[in-house]
Amino acid sequence: MKKYVIPIIAVILILVLALAILPAPEPERCAICDSIPFHAPALVNLETGEVGELEVYEPHPFKVAELNEYQQGGTFSFIHAAGLNGYSDTANWETHITVPLNENEYEEKHFCRTCRNLISRYKKQGYILLDLKDPGKPVAFEIHIDMNHAFRCYEIKATTTETEGELEIIVSGTLYA
Numbered sequence: 001m002k003k004y005v006i007p008i009i010a011v012i013l014i015l016v017l018a019l020a021i022l023p024a025p026e027p028e029r030c031a032i033c034d035s036i037p038f039h040a041p042a043l044v045n046l047e048t049g050e051v052g053e054l055e056v057y058e059p060h061p062f063k064v065a066e067l068n069e070y071q072q073g074g075t076f077s078f079i080h081a082a083g084l085n086g087y088s089d090t091a092n093w094e095t096h097i098t099v100p101l102n103e104n105e106y107e108e109k110h111f112c113r114t115c116r117n118l119i120s121r122y123k124k125q126g127y128i129l130l131d132l133k134d135p136g137k138p139v140a141f142e143i144h145i146d147m148n149h150a151f152r153c154y155e156i157k158a159t160t161t162e163t164e165g166e167l168e169i170i171v172s173g174t175l176y177a
């Protein structure tokens with residue numbers, strides 16, 4: 001019996017090592033390319049796979065990822081996206097959210113192989129921004145202090161906060177600018 005102990009331990013060790021090295025299996029639904037479409041920039045939590053829209057304008061009542069033709073504005077509301085809290089201020093057509101950087105562990109199990117390639121450059125940050133109007137063709141934007149991204153009717157910038165290691169993302173709508 002004793003002579004089997006060492007080979008069994010060796011096999012278990014090899015299996016554990018193989019599991020650590022092998023990529024995680026692809027999910028049934030990828031958090032990015034199987035997401036619902038969003039008009040505004042989307043924030044992705046790379047640890048939990050949560051995806052949330054940093055909405056600035058009122059959505060269309062029934063068309064997916066389109067804006068309502070009439071925008072009333074002048075409201076203030078709290079938002080919850082990708083596990084984080086922020087606020088939307090439509091008096092100024094701005095949405096703010098504070099992102100803790102370097103806190104999240106990247107968990108590839110939430111993403112398909114194609115999306116893993118897309119986000120591989122940005123995974124250290126723990127979060128990424130995406131244009132998910134067409135989730136089949138996601139466009140990734142890195143989050144960093146000097147960022148100045150723009151697409152459709154949105155400009156995305158970041159500022160430091162009083163807390164070290166986090167950035168406040170500001171999405172400004174340019175529809176009426």
Ligand SMILES: [Zn+2]
Binds near residue numbers: 032033111112114115
């Ligand atoms: Zn995907």
